[in-house]
Amino acid sequence: MIPRLLIPLSLAAGLLLCGCEKKTPAAATTGSPVVAQAGDDVITVEDVEKEVQRRIARNLNIPDKTVLVQEMLERLAAVSRAKKAKLDEDAETRREMENVLIAKLRAQEVQAKVEAIVVSDEELKAAFDAGAGGHARAAKVRLAILRMQGDPAMSEGKRAELKSRMEEALQKAAAAPAEGGRGGAALGFGQVAAEYSDDQVSRYRGGDIGWLDAGSLDYHQWPKSVLETGYSLEKGKCSAIIEDKGSLFAVMKTDSRDGTSASFEETKASLRSSLLKKKRASIEASFLSENRSQTGAEVRAGVLSTLTLPAVPARPAPVADSTPPALPGMNPPSR
Secondary structure (H helix, E strand, O other): OOHOOOOOHHHHHHHHOHHHHOHHHHHHHHOOOEEEEOOEEEEHHHHHHHHHHHHHOOOOOOOHHHHHHHHHHHHHHHHHHHHOOOHHOOHHHHHHHHHHHHHHHHHHHHHHEEEEEEEEHHHHHHHHHHOOHHHOOOOOEEEEEEEEEEOOOOOOOHHHHHHHHHHHHHHHHHHHOOOOOHHHHHHHOHHHHHHOOOOOOOHHHHHHEEEEEEOOOOOOOOHHHHHHHHHOOOOEEEEEOOOOEEEEEEEEEEEEOOEOOOOOOHHHHHHHHHHHHHHHHHHHHHHHHHHHHHHHOOOOHHHHHHOOOOOOOOOOOOOOOOOOOOOOOOOOOOO
């Protein structure tokens, strides 16, 4: 059935619609007879043949030639009206069309190269040997913390009251060390943290804040003085009271783990991922460079210096969600 739909040039005249007397300059440039027309846009015999091939490639239905041309004409008429309404000149529409072109260019010039990327075992071994020192697992420390929120401007009486409360918590923790539990709670402050600590995340886990890289001060939710003290403790020991910006802390080292070197086999997967990422980035950089090179892309600094961007209006503050949380096992209320 499909070969019958490939319209030979000899049948083109029979497919011309009633508007054949209109001038069709596009036909002269394509060299293919016009089979239908909408405004200044035309459908040629070549267009019909290409549409058949497009549908074959996508395993789409191919109707009778009259129906096929009519479907193409209806599409063309809609496009012609859109152009007449200058919708193709709309900035957002142009951007969407540009996105399609960019995507096709990437598929043609980038995707195939990315899919062909291979990382050999030799490359992996060379990368491992070059950065063997970087494949070590860092030493880890696990800490539990009691936190009592204070204010630098609070009165001496309030400060004394807060300190007394922390001393009471530490006395209870020393008198009845946490037993059982999991993770940091096994050696942390146990129920004392739930009773005394103001840190909502850790208080119900015995004060446990998890595993940290030994010596790292990049955990900005905790004061450096607290972290430094915690790292310096012996396993299972608790610090004295630490004051920072009016708040009081006590820290316990609940566990520690020495750093170890990872073997080649242990790091192969992460190394492969890293090398693949670098190769993809190289292909992307080459693509962008080629775009600039072939088009002579440049920024005109003189004009840029005179450019003033319009003021950006302030965004309204987000409206708080007053919807109550759903009860367990119930769907959230609809709005």
